[in-house]
Amino acid sequence: MLTFLTRRERFNAAHRMYRQDLTEEENLKMFGKCANPNYHGHNYDLFVTVKGEVNPERPYIIDLKELKVIINDLVIEKLDHKNLNLDVDFMADKMASTELLCVEIFKLLQGPLEAYEGVFLHSVRLAETENNSAECFG
Amino acid sequence: MLTFLTRRERFNAAHRMYRQDLTEEENLKMFGKCANPNYHGHNYDLFVTVKGEVNPERPYIIDLKELKVIINDLVIEKLDHKNLNLDVDFMADKMASTELLCVEIFKLLQGPLEAYEGVFLHSVRLAETENNSAECFG
Amino acid sequence: MLTFLTRRERFNAAHRMYRQDLTEEENLKMFGKCANPNYHGHNYDLFVTVKGEVNPERPYIIDLKELKVIINDLVIEKLDHKNLNLDVDFMADKMASTELLCVEIFKLLQGPLEAYEGVFLHSVRLAETENNSAECFG
Amino acid sequence: MLTFLTRRERFNAAHRMYRQDLTEEENLKMFGKCANPNYHGHNYDLFVTVKGEVNPERPYIIDLKELKVIINDLVIEKLDHKNLNLDVDFMADKMASTELLCVEIFKLLQGPLEAYEGVFLHSVRLAETENNSAECFG
């Protein structure tokens, strides 16, 4: 039976919302306090969902310890206690929106996770606050 | 990449479960303490999910401040600190079940949100307690 | 060693804020949307904390099953799926504020819980929403 | 409109991860501390989602009290305060992984819930900790 496994990991990061083609004044007008030039930050909750068949001979989709290591090595290590606008190579030329960050995390994880036989990356969900979250699917 | 954005808003409301074609006694038999004639109430959590393409040129699906304003003006304003059986026009002739309320909220939001280019209302989820929630999709 | 045990129970109730010596207009001015004449409601979280000595010969303060039964019989049964302004005898002549309700719950529980040898009611905390709560102590 | 209703129930259980065809040493190497021969345990959160059409004439998918009774009688009663490896008939010859347990719960619930007219079991989600959960669909 096709089954889904979700692992939550967390990271804390600074960011700001701004477009490089706009002046500071225009950015503040467009993004309000989210454009503060000295940054603000969040506790991000990341939910990674893989899917695969399980049955008595294959009782789990992927070794949870390995899933944890992959997420930490490829994602958390690069984002935790970092500035999303300045410190993260794969976000260098992009707005640090929850949506785009979520998409980039999906891209980072898909190859390494799908290298496991019968494992597919189903979705990545990224919650910025208890009120706002983004999600993307394979 | 098709991406989903979820915004949570909250409201507190009173309601009761009952059918107008039944006597009070029959309502109490059918709905138990949920039919209390003097009402009870809940802290409702509302989760609105929109979807759309994001990419470096379109880094977010919809302006979060505008999403927040639309949900508050069209839904929260009409439900917060209200009686769902007595004070809410679009529930006037319906049972105040979580399912029906969820469907009505979906209908209220779909037009105004899909007036934004490339934005689609994906789902509305309404949690009545930590144990019970309803959800509907477009 | 003096030790504390906390049990959470929950109830859902309707209420409104108003003073009988004021007009509806004055109540609405003073309490805003909380004075809605048709009521609103909440999911209340109730935390009851008892204290007592524990040691290897007395390994727990009170039997948790009995604590649960007392809270449910004396408090939850009277409040769950009720209207705090209309249905609850011990709130009949009082404002249905979180503070006063918390104090009344403390009074209801103290005698029956302290009838157990070596058990003292330490505190009652009542959360009306994730943002607002009241607490009182013995 | 097709609508979904989710009910959460909870149970506390002991389990260990191990394969009967491996030695204790091999199990400890493969599953680490999860293979502790004396077991460990979890507070499990179970989310059961049914779906069906709702409209003003059919204002809810299924009576919530009946849904609660079915989940408790068929699942919670068999798992709560039990050892998943030793006490649960339908897990007797299977690894006590979150994925397999989730699949078995789905199988237990599908028939009895779909005996209700217009009710379909959509999904079962089982959370073992705040970080790990499994889900399966019909």
Place this chain on the structure above:
Amino acid sequence: MLTFLTRRERFNAAHRMYRQDLTEEENLKMFGKCANPNYHGHNYDLFVTVKGEVNPERPYIIDLKELKVIINDLVIEKLDHKNLNLDVDFMADKMASTELLCVEIFKLLQGPLEAYEGVFLHSVRLAETENNSAECFG
């Protein structure tokens, strides 16, 4: 009866841990990733507890709407979407630790809240993550 009322408010901020009398290298050694020169950030949860007598003639300690306005005007406005090291006057010459920030928030709120008759500021609790929080008392 002396009763306590707690209000939660939230803010999102960037910060870093460092001492101005140390080199960057020494700061990184002392504070690890928390000293990242480009900052990281958190979703802070702030819990403000006031106390006072309540009785049927004085049914609540302080008007909740006014409490909310005071916390927002004096604290949240200065911290939300800000950099605690660069943007906040009362933290200018101090380490941006949770403990010191908590103490400063207490000082900001005590006078204005205790200007209300019979109201005392009991405690301020500040949670930086789900795992770490500081608290101070009057």
Place this chain on the structure above:
Amino acid sequence: MLTFLTRRERFNAAHRMYRQDLTEEENLKMFGKCANPNYHGHNYDLFVTVKGEVNPERPYIIDLKELKVIINDLVIEKLDHKNLNLDVDFMADKMASTELLCVEIFKLLQGPLEAYEGVFLHSVRLAETENNSAECFG
């Protein structure tokens, strides 16, 4: 100003409630399903609160990384993925109640934490489920 710092850590463990001087039948009568001979289990949340003076020259009570290491080495390592009745030396001759476990954790941590200058162990709180928790103080 005297300030308090709380760190949460978690562990998953199996246990059962029983008294060695009673028969299995008497234990089942006294403790109900909590006495299941094959054990059940919980996700425990542990909250350790230290206190001390903070001021601009002493901006935090204790290095959070060291606090984390002490709690993990002295407590979590001994309890996580263990059976509280069989695997834990300091619980060997005691009932595995939340209250007694909480007291024992306090004793384990007090000396090592108070070896830090100006640091006092204020309290240990141990939550067994979202509904039940114990706490003890210095």
